[in-house]
Amino acid sequence: GAGVSQSPSNKVTEKGKDVELRCDPISGHTALYWYRQSLGQGLEFLIYFQGNSAPDKSGLPSDRFSAERTGGSVSTLTIQRTQQEDSAVYLCASSPGQPRYTEAFFGQGTRLTVV
Amino acid sequence: GESVGLHLPTLSVQEGDNSIINCAYSNSASDYFIWYKQESGKGPQFIIDIRSNMDKRQGQRVTVLLNKTVKHLSLQIAATQPGDSAVYFCAEGWGSWGKLQFGAGTQVVVTP
Numbered sequence: 086g087a088g089v090s091q092s093p094s095n096k097v098t099e100k101g102k103d104v105e106l107r108c109d110p111i112s113g114h115t116a117l118y119w120y121r122q123s124l125g126q127g128l129e130f131l132i133y134f135q136g137n138s139a140p141d142k143s144g145l146p147s148d149r150f151s152a153e154r155t156g157g158s159v160s161t162l163t164i165q166r167t168q169q170e171d172s173a174v175y176l177c178a179s180s181p182g183q184p185r186y187t188e189a190f191f192g193q194g195t196r197l198t199v200v
Numbered sequence: 201g202e203s204v205g206l207h208l209p210t211l212s213v214q215e216g217d218n219s220i221i222n223c224a225y226s227n228s229a230s231d232y233f234i235w236y237k238q239e240s241g242k243g244p245q246f247i248i249d250i251r252s253n254m255d256k257r258q259g260q261r262v263t264v265l266l267n268k269t270v271k272h273l274s275l276q277i278a279a280t281q282p283g284d285s286a287v288y289f290c291a292e293g294w295g296s297w298g299k300l301q302f303g304a305g306t307q308v309v310v311t312p
Contacts, residue, residue, distance in 0.1 A: 089243075116297060127208060127305040128244075128289060135297050176243055185298030186232050186251055189291075191243030 087111065089192035091177050097198045098167055106162040106195045110179030117160050118178040118189060119152055128176070134160065135182060167199045208287060210307040219277040223290030223303045228271065230292035234300070235264060235275045238287040247275070247288075277308075285310045 090109040098104050110117050119131040130144035134154045145151070149167075154160040164171055174196050180189040213219045225233065231252035236244035250257045250264045250273075257264050263276040273290050290303040 116299070118300070120302070125208060125307075127287075128302045130302070133299060135299065141299075178243075180298070180300070182297045185293070185296070186249070187298070188234050188236075188246045188249060189300050191236075191245070193243050 089177055089179050089190050091175075091192035091195050093195060094193065095196045095198075097200060100169060100199055101166055103163065103165045104167055104197065106164075106175050106197070108160045108162070108177030108179075108192060110158065110160070110177070111190055112158075113181065114179035114190075115157065115182035116180040116189070117154060118180075119160070119162050120176040120178070121173045122176060122194070123173045131162070131175075164197075167197075169199045172197055172199045208305050208307040210309060212309045212311060213280045213284075215280060215282060215310055215312050217280055219275075219280045219284065219308060221275045221277075221288050221306050221308065223273040223275075223306075225271050225273055225290065225292040225303065227292060227294055227301070230294045230301075232293035232298055233264070233266060233273050234291045234293070235262075235273075236289045236291065236302075238289065238305075240286075244289055280308075280310050282310050282312070284308060
């Protein structure tokens with residue numbers, strides 16, 4: 086497909102387990118964002134990748150959270166030792182980077198439930 | 201800074217009325233602004249954008265106004281319809297790669 090693809094769409098995991106969330110951005114997009122959205126709340130920035138630059142990790146809430154982007158394309162968000170407060174929808178977005186006056190395109194999100 | 205875990209303010213609008221959604225942005229260096237609409241269970245989707253060299257831009261039933269003096273952005277929706285019920289986010293962009301930062305969002309509820 087031509088849009089941003091996230092998998093899985095839903096994930097239920099037990100407290101203490103590790104989870105990996107995947108994002109396939111639009112082909113050729115150099116910028117990639119991860120956001121977290123709890124029920125009824127706004128978008129919480131997690132991490133931003135732009136090309137080969139060092140990622141902006143300033144939004145990661147703890148060292149249990151990490152993300153990587155391989156080959157400038159697919160990104161994986163990993164949450165270690167999940168806690169119940171990690172339950173949320175995790176949204177990925179990508180944008181071309183250049184031309185810079187272009188919006189970011191969002192995936193449908195991964196709904197994570199920690200039980 | 202980035203919007204973090206804020207409960208969404210709610211705007212209730214009667215069907216057929218005009219809606220105005222406001223957003224205060226943070227970075228005086230921002231030169232690109234976007235409004236997104238997020239329906240329940242979906243990712244945010246682009247509505248309209250504006251560059252800082254403009255103060256008004258119109259789309260289909262929507263108008264975005266930009267006041268750089270007070271760092272304020274607004275989205276006007278004409279003749280609001282039930283399908284306009286959603287969460288609306290503003291985003292500001294700056295820098296050589298146009299990194300985007302999102303505002304807290306506003307829940308719009310359209311009543312019959």
